[in-house]
Amino acid sequence: MRLVSSSVEQGFRPPQQARSRESLQKVLAAAEHVLAGQGFAEFTVAAVAERAGMSVGAIYRRFDGKSQLLYAVKDQLLGQLEAGVNKALRSAEPGLSGVVGAFTQALAGTFARHDRIFSELLDSQRTEGRDRGLRALDTIQRDLVEAARPCYGEIRRADEERAIRMASRTIIGSCVHRAASGRFWSDGLGWDAWASETTEMALAYLGSAPRDEVEPAQ
Secondary structure, eight states, rough: OTHHHHHTTTHHHHHHOOOOOOOHHHHHHHHHHHHHHHOOGGHHHHHHHHHHTOOOHHTTTOOOOOOHHHHHHHHHHHHHHHHHHHHHHTTTSSSSHHHHHHHHHHHHHHHTTTTHHHHHHHOOOOOOHHHHHHHHHHHHHHHHOOOOOOGGOOOOOOSHHHHHHHHHHHHHHHHHHHHHHTTTOOOOOOOHHHHHHHHHHHHHTTTTTOGGGSSSOO
């Protein structure tokens, strides 16, 4: 489970026994439910304990408090994002369109499943949470660069890798911004439609010649 490595950095040591891991997942599922339904302001260990059907003390035996519990939720979700993007890219249709489309759809799928909670975590993140998020974004960008490498012949930009990185940052930035601000500034699209439109824009950029290579109009 992806939660293990970075959770240790935050002082939380994941359980080794299957029964304890199941209990942990119950706590994290309850925490996600409370966060999605009530928001960060109303998120408390007591509310999570009630949702999970556990005592407050049982949760405090595993987590130092609210901040560490929130970090664990975010860590798990970002691990799912990393795994989902990696899996999608490994099974993508051949060609640049297939790779970019798989990447964008994988992002959209993860954010769609956790639409409200991602916005709450983005709004409330502390320094360690931001660092974990940036590591995840770096991971999925590197995965896209490697998956697109066999398709560099389809890219018309002068520096193919830089172009792929630019496209990935634009896609990721759009996705994160949409999750963080969508409830205030809606684009009127579902996540699937967003992924389709964003893929088209990225492919248009990758397939266009740099300005200095375009012949001037007569």
